[in-house]
Structures are given as structure tokens and as C-alpha cells.
Amino acid sequence: MNTTLTPYYEKKLQCLLCKTNFISTKIRSSFVKVDFYDKDFCPNYFSDEVNPLFYSVFVCPHCGFSFTEYFSKYFPPGTREDIINKVSNRWVSQDYGKIRKIKHAIASYKLAAYCGEIKREKNVTIAGLYIRIAWLYRKINNKVQEQRFLRFAMNEYLNSYLNSDFHGSQMSELKIIYLIAELSYQIGEEKQAVLYLSKVIEKQNTTTERTIVEMALERWHEIKAT
Template sequence: MSKFWEKEFTCPFCGTKFKKKMVFFDSIKIKARDIDLKPVFEDVNPMFYEVVTCPNCYFSAFDKDFETITIKGEETERKLKKLLEEAKKKVELKNVENHVEAIKRYALSGMVYSVLNQRKKVAISYLKIAWLFRELGKSEEEKRYLERALKEFESHYKYDYYEESDEPMILFYLGVLNQILGNRKEAARWYELLLRKYDGKSLYAKVGRERWQELRRS
């Protein structure tokens, strides 16, 4: 049985129609998770397919919201146009699925979400880049993007509106990214806030309690 299918997308920025390879959900098998809940996949790596990039203008976003994005205002449109034109000059995309190409696409989605002031998705884009570098064994690059993801999560938590249902995830990543980066006091502070507000109510709080205990023992 095939693990892949093709989906047609229409770019919300330039209107180009194109098809992209997608992964059937049933083909995704997780055999373990890292400290920050990064999945270790058994076979197909869905991170290679999650970002949709328009082949014409390079507009990039996660597949779940690619076509639903609304670009509001002439200033935002102008910034995006400039950003994507520069990206096309500097970045060569190949029609293959591997770590290098996925990193390029997540970098593009991070830049697009930044212009759209969607900091949570900027943070997730950077986190996924860090995970891809981890799979490649490139620790310095991984650390750099973990730091970028942490900065975006911090800004998102402090300055943006977010759904209450998102808060446990945000607090968890504020804790675990600080823990990975060696910021023990900051990690403990965020874990304690997560547990105070959501202990027993969220999977993130359950995992956060385990990480907090590991932090205290280490």
C-alpha cells in the first residue's frame, strides 16, 4: 500500500496551483520521543512533508493552514513580496524530500510567519529545524535554532494573544528548551508555573513534571 498521496494547493499569495506529495497518516510510526517530545520515526519522516512551498513565489506555511492564510494590508503584502523575492535569489529548492530541503522550507515558513506576526508558528518552524539538525548530528546548528525557538516562544507568551488550550504547550517548551540549553533556574520556573496551572489536566504538564523531576535530580 502506498505511503504517499498528492494534494493540490492554491498559493494564497500568488494564486499558483500546484501539487505536493503528502504522507498518509497511517504511514507515520513513532518509536520513541526525545526530551522535548521530538518524535523518533520508524520509517517515513513526516517533517519532510509538513511545509508547503509554492514553487512559483516561495510562499511557505504548514500544510494545515497554507490555503487558509489571509494576507492583510498593503504593508504586509509588500514585506512578503520583498522577502520572497530575496529568498528566491538565495535559496535553490529541489523537488526531493530530505533533511536539507526540509530545513530550507521550514526556514522559509519561519520567515513568512514572522512577517504575518504569528510568533508561535515561527517558534515551531525553528524548533523543527533544530530537530532536523539533531537527526543530522549537527549539534551547533541544533543549539542555534533551539535558542531561536525559545526566544520566539518567550515573545509569543509575553506579548501575543493565544488560546488557553495552547498555554500548556507553550509553558512546556519554555521549560524544556531552557533545560536543554542549560538554563536550570529558568527551566524550573516555567515547569513550576506549568504544574501550578495544569497539573493533572494536560499531557504537557504530565511530561513537564517528569522533566522537572529529572532537572532536580541532575
């Protein structure tokens, strides 16, 4: 009997929409080793094969509803029916629950973003999906699509900051402000980048998130030097 532990395990889930039980693959945290992070917090792993980013989205094979652990279980009035009409009724049954290649990961995130938009999930939740799509396109050097989804993510983070919907999430206000600045810089919106970098730097004496302040200062000096 082979008892060798693999990086993968099966997670039992229940679809938030149709309540059907299904299985989705996840990666054991003990196998996850980060080499370094990009300036927008994109993790770069030692192994391209063992990438937990590929498995954050759960795709119901029965109805097509796609979600993450950050999705609310609550469906605002009318959204359940809207998802059934726009997603489930057009769904061709397929299984995203096995080991994924990057193309499957990108497709799963796009499905989750579409479902999240219809469901009216928080801006901060949608932003998290868009930035991860951008990261995955970065891995395959698709600059056009990376830029497209970085812009989508920036707009969602900006809306999240303006309406304060990040409260109660894993994202702090400082991290949201920094990401607005960094993503603005990456898509060529330098004026907005400087504005939001300054908001981060203004908080340097009142925050415990020193790393984010240092990253903002580094980017600030880089912009000013050009």
C-alpha cells in the same frame, strides 16, 4: 497496472501569496509509525525515510512563498509587498513538491520561517517552524544548529505565552509553558527552566493534561538532583 499503495500522495494547493495552483507531496497517515517522542515532543519514527516532518511546509515553485496549514490567509498591510520584494523578486524557480531529503526539508522550513516573520504570523506559528528545524538538525547530529534553533523556538514560545497568541491554535497554555521550560533547560537556561517547570507543576490539580505534568515533574527532579 501497479496498484501498490505508496506512502506518498500529491496534495493540490493554492499559493496564499500569488494564488497560483501547485502540487506538494505529503505522506499518508497510515504509513506513519512513531517509535517514541523526545522530551520536547520531537517524534522519532520507525522509518527515517517516511518522515511526515519533511512535508509540512508548502513551497510555491512560482513565487517562493512558503507556508504551512497553520498560516493565516490574512496579510497585514504592507506585508504582501514586503514578501514580494524580499522573497519573490529574488526567487530562482525550483520545485520542493517532490520527495524530499532532510536538506530540502530544512531549507523549506527556513523559507517558511522567513516568510512567516515578514508576514507577521503568530509567535506560536513561528515557534513551531523553529522547533522543527531544530529537530531536523538533531537527526543529523548538528548540535550547534540544533541549539541555535531551539533558542529561537523558545523565544517565540515565550512571546506567544506572554501575549497569549496561542489561543485558537492546537497548543494549550500548559504545553506552551512546558516547552518554554524544556527548551530553556536544553539551551542551558536552567533558572528559567525551573521557573516555568514550577508553573506547570502548580497546575497539576486543575489540568487534564497529566502527561505534561508528569514530564515536568520528571525534569524538575532531574534538575534538583544535579
